[in-house]
Amino acid sequence: MANVFADTLLKQYPERADALCAVIAEAEREGESIVSAVERTGLVDPALLLGLVAKYHQIDCVVADDYPLDAVLIDGLSLAFLRMHSILPLKIMPDGKLLLAVADPWQTLAIEAVGIATKRKVLIKAASARNILDHIDRLAPEVVSGEEPEFEREVFGQDPPVVELLNRIFSDAANARATDIHLEAERRVFAIRIRVDGMLRLLLQVPHAMGRGLLARIKILSGLNVAERRLSQDGNMRTRIHASDYDVRITTFSVTHGEAAVLRLLPGSRNLMRLSSIGFSEGDLFRIQSSLSLSSGLIIATGPTGSGKTTSLASLVSELNTPERKIVSIEDPVEYQIPGVSQTQIRPDIGITFASALRSFMRADPDVIMIGEMRDKETVQIGVQASLTGHLVLTTLHTTSASGAITRLVDMGVEPFLLASSLSLVIGQRLVRVLCPHCRDSVEMSPPFSEMVLRQVGGKSGRAVRLFRPKGCLHCSQTGYRGRVAIFEVMTIDAKLQELIRLNASSQELEAMAVSSGMKTLIADGYAKCLAGLTSPEEVIRVANG
Template sequence: MSGRVEIDDKKLRELEGVFHNLEELGEMIKNFKSPYTSELLEIILAGGMALGASDIHLEPTGEASALRLRVDGLLHNVSNEIEKQKHLSLITRIKLLSNLKLNIHDRPQDGRFTIDLADRDIEIRTSLIPSEYGETAVLRLLDPRSLKVNLEDLGWRKDDLKIVMGEIEKPNGLILNTGPTGSGKTTTLYAFLRKITTPEVKIITIEDPIEYHLPGVSQTQVDSAVGYTFASGLRSILRQDPDIILVGEIRDKETSEIALNASLTGHLVFSTLHTNDAVGAIPRFMDLGAKPQVLGPALTLVIAQRLVRVLCPKCKVEKEIGEALKTKIEKFLEGLPERIDKKDCQNFKIYSPGGCDKCGGLGFKGRTSIFELFVINEKMEEAIYKNPTEIELKSLAKEQEMVTMQEDGILKVLKGITSVEEVERTTGKVEWLDK
């Protein structure tokens, strides 16, 4: 059993009201004098929630310890002055709440605990590993309020959303979401399930771990200690008469074979792969032993995505656009597929981050997704049969009017949603801007 932390709503509101930026949280921790470690942990947790952190990092550095928060995908320093004894006490408190062994300091441990609030429960996933100066802890905050499970809220363009809706409403096929850890894949897959969940269909998932609980969905979790892996779990799920299956990740040949066969036998299957872009899913499947004659008919859509920070609407600063840059942007827009609605970009502007009280001085508030859709139509299926190179597939995908993540990102820049620097941070240099 994992532990529970009860934070009184009034107390939480008071704490959240204090923290408008990272510096204020750092000051409160620096001036903390109470002997009760539980109170210090409550302050750290409340600060993390108030500032919209996804992860809290406690890192011993020698005589002191550092506290960092991951906000909108980037780590920010809060304090480098947490005393060594306070750090040890915090680690002990976290272990107690997470039902971890107190006497183990030289091996990794994972657990979880819950914050009880009046209107919701917040799951905290804990990870501890030994380091040079002691145990490092990372707490992941899984707040149900932060999960955007409405498909329309994720940042799709209208043309991409139309394609996605057409694919997820099909009775069978394999839909893949690709990208690195923390790119929003799970949120997107959950949004798909939320959209298509009805009493008439049975949906089963196998995840590692279950991050959020979805009503109307049977969710299961990998447990390697008892042999419940993605492959064995998927095989068992197929005996449960499902209509729709979500497999957290395709990691090996066995799982890929079962997932592909499931999609060919009347099931709609969702899963993820770790590839740099959407087209890269094809050679990755081939590396896992997939046969082209199976992969082509089974796979219907591959989505690659990244998360970019959203400019704070209160303080974003308009940048001057010279004639040379304006010409480049107009040429970029002309080269995009006709299905894209370019009305919002006709009077384009480019902004950079400012910094104000609303965004805690960061210049950004929240994140949105940039997407890349690789549709497996008949022409693409025929190409897969011939075992093409990745370069050949990318060329054909562009012929089929695929819009890349970077292009989607630039469109969001021109709409004032994000900055050029954010797009380049997540997708690489935008070469044509510097030519």
């Protein structure tokens, strides 16, 4: 909902602002209409609410005469959908447009979906949700809540309305800074959710037939088999959203009530971040610069999917990107364009794999080699070999901690003595949500972290410090957070750690040794960022344990 409108509402009822904020936050979390939710609570006079909505959108209110005696076009629409979004078709205008009563004009996607399903341009008037629902019940009395005839108009992937709806979903997802779009057939509706700052939220629910149309369209665009609805498929497509190119990686799979898909949005040309501006502490930056100044060795950024390790890797490489150095990269996909670096995208279909590209790179004798990810034994072997023969090799690995990267590489077949000689630095990381600066609450509390963590940041247990908590306001969609920042652990492989690696030590032993040499663990770096007011202790704990 537009913040301006919510502000107007809160100004009308200052004494109920807290209660209204809570209702708005709950509705936003559930993906429900905020106007309907506010109306239902009775906190606001319904006539006044309706007047505010109509005035804000400069539209008329529905009057008693507008309501039809018989259902208009309801056959073409799912009643569950109309009820859920409090939308009622009123009449077809002389110019062929469809007039709708809507309780919440901000639900533009749902309103547009009605236009798409009925193949008509729509006009809207404001009405209270209560009135709309009463009229839906009056017009369709035979339908009790529960099973009802689903809207089954055949929708094909190339149908223009589905094309428009998919474009709108992409556009809304990009505007919300979403990283993923989830489409899933549920029991009664087909749900479209987006992931923003790591959290899923509902964007829209549409009838099943329209959901199938969307999936068909997505499959056509990404070269997948449209008829295959049971087996999982993976594909790629490129799309343009708001004048920016995106690579979209698609996975489809079947679920209890039909089919589902996850679309990961990768901006085609993401802005490179300077190493100094992605959230490393002074000490960690110094450790990283030291390893980057060496002419050979292996540097690894590690973390789970979506932990920001590719961003760190690109920043490390761009730090090395000077004219006298020859830098090559092999990636899947190329997420950041780095000027002056020769970047290759893997293409297994024509024989370009991480391993085959690496072998041909070695003949070109580069100074720096960036490997997007070490996924298989062969890539690991060649990467380690390259780092032992005078090349600086930078890569990412999928593990949960810096120390875990070492044991993982040994598991993947690297001889411990070779790893001890080649490995120079491991960066472990996660993304935590940043507290909204407009509403964060400051609290005096004793930090909920272990003695070991507190000591790394120079603190003592039992002493209260000033920390911050999320609250929620109109600037942060009531979540209390806005944007994300990385927390890190930066492990320099010194002589003591080399010795432990040769002895095949466990990841716990490796981590304890690193901490005794001055490494701050992920949680300790997270605690430092709590003290700086960037994030909250519960967010650090949630992310570090996830």
